Amino acid sequence: MINDKEFLQFKDGPFRDYFEKFIEYKRGKGEKVSRSTIINLRSLNNKLCQYSTVKITAQMVEEILSPESFASSDTRGKSISLLRQFCQFMGILGIPCAAVGRNYAALPRPQFRPYIFSTEEISKLLHVADHLTESRRCNNHLRVYPIMLRILIGTGMRIGEVLQMTNDDVDILRGVIKVINGKNGVSRFIPVSDSLMDVLRIYFRNNDSMSAEEPFFVSPYTGSYYSYSAAKYMFQKICAIADIRCEDSSLPTLHSLRHTFCTRSLEQMIASGMSEYSAVPILAAYMGHVNLVDTEKYIHFTEIAHARFISDEMFMADIVPEVSYDE
Incomplete structure (x- = not known):
């Protein structure tokens, strides 16, 4: 059930209970329903309250999504996406709803453009991390960041997951890293390569105190977990020293x-011969994604891989939706 406070400001009307079920449905799939999403859904419900019947017609869609009724194009774009999802959900329940057609504007494209590192650039990053200079205050960074960077490169874990690791999360005997209650509440065991596990064993041996509950990376300044800002600063410093920049001269994230x-x-x-039909679901599970669409957003093909994917995509029609990306 959703929090009463979240739903308190939803007006009573023919669609109110359906919005509650819709939110539960999304969370049941493992999706995060943020506060801003709740606010947008509440606004849609309030607009639908002016209609007396439990159905959504094409005329209702046009009136609700009228550009004049929104303060910004960004807010309207989010409402278009949510109303489209809600109409599809209502259709599942057998309630007549018009489709929110593609003639309506899509969501604004995100500003984030990932940088895909080459093998040579990865080697440069590791070389710089292994040869960081000493500091007057503390030299803990000389030991921590070469390991942290190798975990990020070798597992694809989220930086937040790496920073929140405890000693107990690294299973040296089995060669896995545990992620408990990660993003969207997803937990998983991540098998790591032998070479990475060798590095982690050395890190364990060189640590003075390795109780199970302690952070794997202990900040020398706080005695607790490293902060995201500290990791971001050091990574961009490493990229700058390695002379790796995006096309707009900014540093990769x-x-x-x-x-x-x-x-x-x-x-x-x-390349090993696995079909895309098998590879994408496996990769989704490894990455900790709640659905295959999330994984598809992370894939940025090289020319060769893209050509093969296009030739085989007929077998992936039910897995990866037709979405184009310019990255």
């Missing part, structure tokens, strides 16, 4: 390592 892992992993799976 930490999240680009996850995109790189996803893309390179799929390339290797395809």
Whole structure:
């Protein structure tokens, strides 16, 4: 059930209970329903309250999504997407609803453009991380960041997941890293390569205190977990020293390592003879995605891999939707 406070400001009307079921449905699939999404759904419900029957006609869609009724194109774009999903949900329940056609504007494209590192650039990053200079205050970064970077490159984990690791999350004997209650509440066990596990064993041996509950990476300044801002600063410093920049001369983000892992992993799976039909679901589970659409957003094909994917995509029609990306 959803929180009473979240639903308190939804006006009573023919669609109110259906919006509650819709929110439960989305969360049941593992999707995150943020506060801003609740606000947008509440606005849609309030607009639908002016109609007395439990159905959504094409005329209702046109009136609700009228550009004049929105303060910004961004808000309207989100409402278009949510109303489209809600109408589809109502259709599942057998309630007549008009489709929100493609003639309505799509959601604004995100500003984030991931940088896909080449093999040579990955080597440069590791070389710089292994040869960071000493600091007057503390030299803990000389030991931590070469390991942290290798985990990000070798597993595709989210930076938040890596920063929140405890010693107990790294199973040296079985060669896996545990992620408990990650994004969207997804937990998983991540098998790691022998070479990465060798590095982690060395890190374990060189640590003075390794109780199970302690952070795997302990900040020397707080005695707790490293912060995202600290990891972001050091990663961009490493990229700058390695002279790796995006086309607009900006420095790549930490999240680009996850995109790189996803893309390179799929390339290797395809090169080994695995079909895309089998590879994408496996990759989705490894990455901790709640659905295959999330994984598809992380895939940025090279020319060769893209050509093969296009030739085989007829077998993927029910897995990856037809969405084009310019990255």
